[in-house]
Amino acid sequence: MAKQPLPIRRLGLLRKALREFQKNDPLRMAGATAFFATFALPAILIILIQVFGLILDRRTLGSQLLNSLSEVIGQHSATQLRETLRNVRQLAHTWYIAAGLFLFLVFVSTTLFKVIKDSLNQLWRIKLNKAGFRLQLRARAKSFVAIMIAGILFLLALLAEGLFALLRKYFAQVLPQDNPTLNVLISQLVSLGLVTIWFTLVFRYLADGHTTLKVTLVGGLFTGILFTMGKFVLGFFLSYSNMQNIYGTSTSFVLLLLFIFYCSIIFYYGACFTKVWAEFKKRPILPGRHAGKYQIADIEELTS
Secondary structure, three states: OOOOOHHHHHHHHHHHHHHHHHOOOHHHHHHHHHHHHHHHHHHHHHHHHHHHOOOOOHHHHHHHHHHHHHHHHOHHHHHHHHHHHHHHHHHOOOHHHHHHHHHHHHHHHHHHHHHHHHHHHHHOOEEEOOOOHHHHHHHHHHHHHHHHHHHHHHHHHHHHHHHHHHHHHHOOOOOOOOOHHHHHHHHHHHHHHHHHHHHHHHHHHHOOEEOOHHHHHHHHHHHHHHHHHHHHHHHHHHHOOOHHHHHHHHHHHHHHHHHHHHHHHHHHHHHHHHHHHHHHOOOOOEEOOOEEEOOOOOHHHHHO
């Protein structure tokens, strides 16, 4: 049988990744992620505002974060998040209550990343050999670092936006007519680059399995492209849906839950593609120091 051309074989990887994705009960996986993310998102925002507020103005940083989120999840959901942040801040009357509340928020937010990590391990057929207290604490620490990296990438996005605004003023004499299409294109390319970095780091360091950086980068870029495309489609669909008439005052919560659910579907499909791509490049995902590989097989296959 003749060997298929390379482009066709690479397109076949998408179908293989989809089959791999369907084997792992993706609705349950994405549903669990969306549930935990809905409660963890306010905690993550508060942590970022408190930590990076040590070097920046907290009020300005909070407004920028919520404005950026409103472009993705919609104005109603962002308004609900703003109200939640305000209510949480009112609970911190004294320093010890504030400290206890901060630790609780860290626990809630890192629990989300534990759910993501366990899901990646399932998709990649990786299992921890033991799960002692030290390993759990280390996993929580890695999750907290992931949150901080998300904050740094957000600040880089703001910096890139400011730099682009300065360059536009500088080249105003050369290009007197402002081009909205070019502005949107550059903005989306910067956003795609930062999202790709984020997905690459999550694939490479959060799970208990690892492959080469090049393979992980391809997986991160693929997932970033899907996420960027899906963000517009989901935003358009959720903005023009009739959910206000169905769910009433709960609409903002439902919209946020749905958005995170569909984004989780995209993310986990990207993880399956990363696994398939690693096998295609003969750089399979290998378990870490305290983990091992496993496979799922029919009983008939094992007894034959």
